[in-house]
Amino acid sequence: MSGVWQSLVVLVVVVAMAGQSEGFPKWLAWLDTKMDLCKEVCECPEDLVLAERQGIDCVDRNITYIQGGIDIPKVYTKVSFARNHIKSIAADTFSPSSSLVSLDISENDLESVPGRPFAELYILSSLNLRSNLISSVDPEAFGGLQNLTQLDISYNRITSLPKEIFEELTSLQELNIGFNPLEKLDEGLLQHTPDLRRLDLSKLHLKSIPANFFVANLTKLETVSLAYNQLKVVPSRTLHGLSSSLLNLDLSGNLFTSLSAYSFGGLSNLRTLTLEQMLRLTRIDAYAFGDLMRLEKIVFRYIPWIEKVDRRAFHKTENDEEPSIIPFDFTFSYSSLHTLPEDLLPWNHLHYVSLEFNHWRCDCNMLWVKMLPSSENRLEIRWCHEPSHLRGYRLVHVKDKDLTCNAAPAATQGAFGFLVVVMIAGLSASLATISLLVYWQRGWVCRRPPGAYTAVRRSGSTITITEEMDTTSEA
Structure with missing residues (x-):
């Protein structure tokens, strides 16, 4: 049996070596280990119209790894790997493609983007890396993508962007960097993107923006957040x-x-x-x-x-x-x-x-709103918040006479002042009473003569208290 196993091992080695040559027979193609997305894990429409419109659907397939040299059939112009657990990509992940237009690797576990992993995707127009764990981006991460028009790297952990990172994105029209812990932007970051039309810089912890950040050649930039x-x-x-x-x-x-x-x-x-x-x-x-x-x-x-x-x-x-x-x-x-x-x-x-x-204050300043003709009144001021007696009323239901700006009546102001005086007088009287009681309790009022003391004698059920003078002091 040992000889049989050895023969099998030799056969496998020979086949593997033969697989490297151009003369590798077609009947041994089953030994090729490249991932076939359509047969193994993803959904690939066979109808040509749907294939071009929908592309390959690899969404939420529990994919953890994309094998190197993956081939995308030419009939499919879009591929989505969204909502998986892909942790890394490399420079050789994708085989050359002259048909792939859109690539979505959003909502995965990517931690970094190495140099030029998408360079072989010659006509790629849209790249989505949104909602990953990316903290490191190589200066040449997007190298070779001269045809890219849309790039989304939002909702990651990027703290800095190299100045030259967008250098080859000369056709870029939409860029989303939002929701990254990025505190500083380099002045020359956008100098090579003259076709940029939409820019999202939301939630980047920016305290200031360089004065020359929007360079002179950004003449097409229409929308900025x-x-x-x-x-x-x-x-x-x-x-x-x-x-x-x-x-x-x-x-x-x-x-x-x-x-x-x-x-x-x-x-x-x-x-x-x-x-x-x-x-x-x-x-x-x-x-x-x-x-x-x-x-x-x-x-x-x-x-x-x-x-x-x-x-x-x-x-x-x-x-x-x-x-x-x-x-x-x-x-x-x-x-x-x-x-x-x-x-x-x-x-x-x-x-x-x-x-x-x-919080509308329904007073005389809002009377003009109520007086607008119904055909012209587009100011839907629904509920009054102030004064308290009108709270919850619709402005249209408040009577004109109630929309006043009168100051508080003099009688009310006088009553308030009198109340303050009474409160101060009462507080002063209370403090004086407390002080008098303290003096009385501690013997500081009506003091006994010096030397006086109290004699207490107890016998059976009788207690006798007498006040006597210290005769020694008189002697």
């Missing part, structure tokens, strides 16, 4: 570099305490501005939006400490009698706004207004 960072002021100097292209800006969740005059200087082409969850914003000053001449939509939502919106916030200069900026869509909801200046905006010309769930 800087939401949920740690910016204390609007980075107007940095954003000024996008004055000709920027259309949509999201600054939600930052640490602004106020929006001062001309906070968005130079952004004359901006169409949409979003400011949500501004937990420290207390006021919006005059001319805050004075440069946003083409603003179409502005969204304020979840601003719990807002105290004041200046009636000239949408004016360009103090000489303007009416607002210079008129957005079509105005939202200010789920906040603590108390009142609404009548001349803040030309309300009748707005296409959409949302003002629900604020």
Whole structure:
């Protein structure tokens, strides 16, 4: 038997060696160990139309490893490995492909991206590495991807990005870096991406942005999100570099305490501005939006400490009698706004207004809202929050005579002052009484003569107390 086993081992070795040559017979192809995605683990539509539209579906298949040299049949232009447990990829993971357009390895366990693992995917257009455990990215991680237009590396653990990491992504149009513990951005990070149109820098722990971060060649960048960072002021100097292209800006969740005059200087082409969850914003000053001449939509939502919106916030200069900026869509909801200046905006010309769930103070300053004709009244101010006797009432149901701004009556003020005086007098009398009782208890009032003492004699059930003088002291 031992001879038989030896012969089998020799046969296997010979076959393995023969497999390295071009003359390897086809009838031994079953010994090839390359992973066949369609036969083993994934779903591959056979219909040509579905194959091109849906691609290979390897989602949630408990894949832990992608074997090196994996082949993607040309009929499939998309492959998704999302929601698996893939821990690593290498430079030889993917065989050369001139057909694969989209690759999704999101929601896996990747810890790093080595140099040039996707370089053989010649026409790859979309790469999704979202929601992994990536903390290390090689400077050449995206080398060879000159045709890539979409890249998502958000929701990872990246703390720094090499300056040259996007150097070969000359066709990139959409870049999402958001939700990484990245505290600093290099000035030249985007200098090789002139076609960039959308950029997401949300939740990067940024306290500031380099003044020249948006380089001059970013003439197509239309949408930028800087939401949920740690910016204390609007980075107007940095954003000024996008004055000709920027259309949509999201600054939600930052640490602004106020929006001062001309906070968005130079952004004359901006169409949409979003400011949500501004937990420290207390006021919006005059001319805050004075440069946003083409603003179409502005969204304020979840601003719990807002105290004041200046009636000239949408004016360009103090000489303007009416607002210079008129957005079509105005939202200010789920906040603590108390009142609404009548001349803040030309309300009748707005296409959409949302003002629900604020802390409205229903007084004389809100009478103008109630007086609007029903056909023109788009200001749905539903519930009064103040004064207390009107709380819970709809503004439309409050009588005009109840919408007053009268100061507290003099009689009420006098009664309050009298109450304060009585409370102070009562407190003083109480303190004096307590002091007198303490003196009395400790014998500091009506003292006995010096030398006096008390004699106590007890016999049976009788106790006799006598006061005597110390005769020794008299002698």
